[in-house]
Amino acid sequence: MSFKNILAPIASIVGVTLIGIVIFLGVYSWPAVKFNGFSFVVKNDWNLGNLYANPVMHRGHLIMPGAQYGILFLIVATLLSTLIAVVLAVPLGVGSAIFLSDGVPAVLRPWLSFFVELLAAVPSVVYGLWGYAAVIPLLSHTVFPWMAKHLAFIPFFAGDTGSGYGLLTSGFVLTLMIVPLITSTMRDALISQPRGLREAALALGATRFETMWSVILPSTRRVLIASSILATGRALGETMAVLMVGGGALNYLPNNIYAPITTMAAFIVSQLDSALEDPTGMAVRSLAEVALVLCVISVIVNGAARLMLYFSGYQRLGGGGWA
């Protein structure tokens, strides 16, 4: 048996499992997909109906009276909290990677790097708890009121700052969870750039910053994109932490950046119990449809990012500017 013959079945188990899960989700949620139709993704009305009444037939499906399912608010919340997290985490992650690779003495580097890896290994429920106990009081009493007052000129920054549970808090907690991911991959990529490259720039009279910014960093852009994809995936699917700090919004869209939200993953967890009360099973199947939509979104985001990677590698020479 060759190496390849051993590895091929192992590799295919991964692929088959993934396809199996998606097919299962599709088949299992199929009645919900048919019942909910397109309005599932464009309406804000998740309603289990009257669970104490008798099931009724509606459009060919047996459901509880008044039940309907629309999850636009979940999709919006998931995308927005992920967007906030990625927008904050990329510069933070790259910045700390630059610091770790170039700004600290070589003796300190392993210690700081170990610390970053440790951050990546902390279970998300711990972040959630910390957010709940430490961050939210600070945000709701100090930071958010300040932002609403002084940054009101930015759209969606003004208005009621609420309880501290919400979109921006979720974004912050997600940021914290994905920064270590970006930092550790980018640090490795920056360190592994050939020494000659750095010397070429320095010998031309580039400062350390110019060398990093215009020469070293651009040559790691593919790693940056790849690690941002991973980080996005992690943020999209993160459950526990956003469940704890999101504020649990139901059926409305956030009206500003502080408003309560629920993300798709958090919603599945928080609603499973009550959905199981539904004797027709439509509620659970609709939750499965939420999971299906989350999968589809992940695939789309991944595909888009991969396209970016493709174009950054083949179409553009990249970097190009000291300016």
Add this chain to the structure above:
Amino acid sequence: MGVGIEVKDLNAWYGANHTLHDITLNIPANQCTALIGPSGCGKSTFVRCLNRMHETTPGAKVTGSVRIGDVDVYNGSSPVEIRRRIGMVFQRPNPFPTMSIYDNVSAGLRLNGFRNRKALDEIVERSLKQAALWDEVKNDLKKKSGASLSGGQQQRLCIARALAVDPEVMLMDEPASALDPVSTSKIEDLIFELKSQYTIVIVTHNMQQAARVAERTGFFLNGRLVEFDSTHKIFTNPSDKRTEDYITGRFG
């Protein structure tokens, strides 16, 4: 135009490793000076001290004085200023892989804040012509990356990049050691062309190369400058026994 280099009592260290001992020599302007010597004797360290690249290695230290023209390299100037006036070509070609050929050549100028597009175009063309690379790349200046060229072309690109800022001195650390004979002879021709306008310091392991391109040659051994004289004298009638042993191939 090139300027001369005066080195006095130069000592260099890597951490506790005392690599260069009391080097004193005068490198004349607008000539090519070759540095030869066995591996590990400190040739690279020496040229890297001339443009303050040595100190970019963690733990490295330098004492003594270097004057390039009327600039005191280690006194009153910043390393960045010094490096902008001195071109350097390394043993391994190191073009910027994310930049186009054009951007590679113009990198030093853009770094200096030079923005005039038309002048940039002219300088890029002139530098590539000087480096004997123009004809091979003129059609993909902005299309191809610096890393897509062959090794010999990459090295000539690096030379063009160094020439574009019109340096007073060119330091070349074994510029042809990674190249085939054809590329090597192109680079030697190039050095021949350039030395009327630039002061060139070239490190080489190839004694024929030193004999072909250099007016003066210095022989290093164990971190010391053993002999520094006209190339002709070094290769035909060296004053020091160790130089003679080295060039006749008895060691090194």
